[in-house]
Amino acid sequence: MAEKTVKIPGPDHPITVGKNPDRVVVRLGEQMIADTREALSLQEASYPAVQYIPREDVDFGLLERTDHATYCPYKGDASYYSILPAGADGVNAVWTYEQPYDAVADIREYVAFYPNKVAIEIIAD
DSSP states (O other), X not given: OOOEEEOOSSSSOOEEEEEOOSEEEEEETTEEEEEESOOEEEEETTSOOEEEEEGGGBOGGGEEEEEEEEXXXXXXXXXXXXXXXXXXXXXXXXXXXSSOOGXXXXXXXXXXXXXXXXXXXXXXX
């Protein structure tokens, strides 16, 4: 996928989604939760880039869906997962946009992790 800039209607709030060429590994302590070479890097306005990982590269056996939900006016409704066992760092540590707005449809079937709850390692090839 080529990198693209998405212009969202309303306030000036550009979102760029592009394939990360590097390997992305996510761990909670010693437990590996995700390992991919297919991550998407989403840069939203002036926020730090977020790595979105394809669902098939995430160990969902370590995750449990919660009833926590949030809404983003630029991406849509987010659903959350906790990492098991759900200690403080693992609670609602993972989010996904199952039906994202068309402007960011590329992140459908991907999940993201809070970097203050897990270790996200980007390994350059």
